Structure formats: C-alpha cells, structure tokens
Amino acid sequence: MADYLINVFLDDEKMKKIEAAGLADKVVNLGGKKAVQVEMSAKEQKKLVKGFPDLAFDASNATVLPDEASAKLLGIIADMKTLDVMKFAIMKLYNPLAGKAPRSAMR
Secondary structure, three states, X not given: OOOEEEEEEXXXXXXXXXXXXXOHHHOEEEOOEEEEEEEXXXXXXXXXXXXXXXXXOOOOOEEOOOHHHHHHHHHHHHHHOOOOOHHHHHHXXXXXXXXXXXXXXXX
C-alpha cells in the first residue's frame, strides 16, 4: 500500500479517458463520486506539498490536486495507460523553481 494517495474525481468526459486507457477496472466510488487513486511515496508527497502548499490530506492520507494539476495528471495517466505514474508525473507537477527569479535577475 502506498504512503499517500491522490484522488482524481471523474466526470463523464474524464471517465471516457480512463476507459480508453483500459483502466475502468481501477475506478473506485468515493462518497458517491467516481475516482481513480494514484499512489505516491512520502518523498513524492513532500515535493507536492512544496509545489502546492495548500494541499490538505484526509485521515487516509489522500488529497485532491488543484484543477490544472489534476487535469495534467489525468492526461499523463491516459497517455501512459497506468496509474503508476508518479515517478514521471512528479516532474511535470512539481516545479522547484516556481516563483523564484532567475539567478541573473538577483544581482
């Protein structure tokens, strides 16, 4: 079992992407909503929290990403046709230099 989970809630359009990727059997029902759960390690969770300081985790160590990041993650899942995407997705979702001025501008 993973240390943390990202819940990606699915509307009809997103569900079609999951079905097209052959992952319909991975869909779970969370509080009456369809979702897929992407597992991540504690190290990946720390990077996400740095990138998204407002992320809140529930008692089961699950979170929901902001809309733009969630859409990006769903696109990666659809392209790779697996939920085991965090090693790759973390590079796309977490930008350690976000909001920092380039070094040349700091002089």
